[in-house]
Amino acid sequence: MIDAYRALGIEELRSRILEHTRKAYALLRLPDRSRTLDIGCGRGLQTVELARLGASEIVGIDIDHAALSQLQQRIEREDLSSRITVVPHSLYQSGFADESFDLLWEEGVLHLLDDARSFKECHRLLKPGGFLVMHETINWFEGVKEKLRTYGFHHLIDHLLPRHYWWTEYGKPLEKRIRSFRESAEGTAELGELACYEQEVSMIKAAADQLACGFFVIQKTG
Ligand SMILES: C[S@@+](CC[C@H](N)C(=O)[O-])C[C@H]1O[C@@H](n2cnc3c(N)ncnc32)[C@H](O)[C@@H]1O
Numbered sequence: 001m002i003d004a005y006r007a008l009g010i011e012e013l014r015s016r017i018l019e020h021t022r023k024a025y026a027l028l029r030l031p032d033r034s035r036t037l038d039i040g041c042g043r044g045l046q047t048v049e050l051a052r053l054g055a056s057e058i059v060g061i062d063i064d065h066a067a068l069s070q071l072q073q074r075i076e077r078e079d080l081s082s083r084i085t086v087v088p089h090s091l092y093q094s095g096f097a098d099e100s101f102d103l104l105w106e107e108g109v110l111h112l113l114d115d116a117r118s119f120k121e122c123h124r125l126l127k128p129g130g131f132l133v134m135h136e137t138i139n140w141f142e143g144v145k146e147k148l149r150t151y152g153f154h155h156l157i158d159h160l161l162p163r164h165y166w167w168t169e170y171g172k173p174l175e176k177r178i179r180s181f182r183e184s185a186e187g188t189a190e191l192g193e194l195a196c197y198e199q200e201v202s203m204i205k206a207a208a209d210q211l212a213c214g215f216f217v218i219q220k221t222g
Contacts, residue, residue, distance in 0.1 A: 004193040008177045011045065016169050018049045021107070021135075024159040024215030025053050028131055034102040037061060037125060039091050040109030044071035044084075050105060051083050059101075061087045061094055091121055099127045107135035115144055119151040123220060131156075132218040141216050153218040160214040167211065171204035 033056050038047045041060030051058055062068050068086045075084045089095060091113065104122050122132050132153065134141065145155060178194055178201065204211060
């Protein structure tokens with residue numbers, strides 16, 4: 001069985017987006033010793049980047065055990081065990097006490113969850129004045145902006161990505177890599193492994209106009 005993630009260089013493509021993680025992080029003013037929760041961290045490229053940027057203590061939470069195990073291996077390889085821990089739980093059952101974090105970070109996760117439950121939980125987990133940074137589509141954010149206010153958040157600032165960024169920097173190069181891989185591996189059983197990435201490319205291509213994204217910085221007000 002091939003590892004399509006490796007064969008297609010997904011990590012290298014996903015890493016390109018870290019440029020924007022860095023720009024969004026630079027918008028924040030955090031205390032010297034801050035505690036961050038990366039919600040739905042997955043394999044955690046951005047979790048490790050947040051540690052490199054200086055976040056003192058980071059917890060990555062996700063329900064995907066396989067992805068967390070990849071992240072754990074990376075943490076050990078990069079000698080970051082004293083600063084990053086992983087928790088195999090849902091955001092809804094994180095087990096953390098009220099006001100545990102200065103920063104909640106999420107990339108491509110909250111739009112998958114129930115707004116009311118997740119916003120309430122984010123508010124509970126943040127210290128007063130703490131930040132919630134969301135990397136989501138502008139369309140989704142505009143749809144929940146008012147609701148966030150009613151949950152005690154104040155919209156501070158955005159870092160917007162170029163309009164077709166997810167297509168030009170991720171979908172399009174991935175489509176090209178899948179095509180070459182298919183040509184080289186044609187006729188073998190390995191091709192089935194590509195289906196989920198092909199679906200992802202089709203979705204991004206079809207929705208490129210609606211996929212304009214940004215990092216939205218929200219602060220807990222009350
Ligand atoms: C689109 S992926 C994004 C992963 C990562 N943030 C990134 O940008 O590469 C969404 C992630 O949210 C996680 N997830 C889904 N529901 C969750 C929940 N209730 N609590 C925590 N994580 C969840 C999934 O397992 C998945 O890893």
